[in-house]
Amino acid sequence: AQSVTQPDIHITVSEGASLELRCNYSYGATPYLFWYVQSPGQGLQLLLKYFSGDTLVQGIKGFEAEFKRSQSSFNLRKPSVHWSDAAEYFCAVGGRAAGNKLTFGGGTRVLVKP
């Protein structure tokens, strides 16, 4: 069965500092990987996704993620965070073996200090 682990429940970062959110997945075939962001009271918005090709993926709002097959990881990074990046972030995995279903991690809540 597929699964996603986001080891950090909460992360606090200062505005202007770099951010890295960890995501580890378990999937028995070629994974399709996603990062979503959820602002308070809102739905989930896609930040970026990886299906194949270049393992460094660029997304919206200045985010990027790197797929590392050997580590079963898909970590999300941003070089310099803005106060508006305070939100909850979800990693998800899917693929052909799972039909069109995605499995989500428990989420990481990011707080941004001024």
Place this chain on the structure above:
Amino acid sequence: DAEITQSPRHKITETGRQVTLACHQTWNHNNMFWYRQDLGHGLRLIHYSYGVQDTNKGEVSDGYSVSRSNTEDLPLTLESAASSQTSVYFCASSESKDYTQYFGPGTRLTVL
């Protein structure tokens, strides 16, 4: 622009009542999904559909049902609401050839 909407956005009901949450998408996507979001659990799949007349159970389907009579809508019904079903519910949709899911704004349901 295409979108996915949910109604109502907030709902308070009593234990034992039947409740239906609406989900409507104008993407013309074949696939639709219902999730619940609870603290500490992330998003958990309740039911999903790959097309008209197709419905499938997810990991937390007990006490919920769905029906798919057209491409645009997948209503979620709680047959007899329980306090354990107090949660935020999200609907999502995707194309068959793409695994990217697009989410609605959510419905906050409180069962008293």
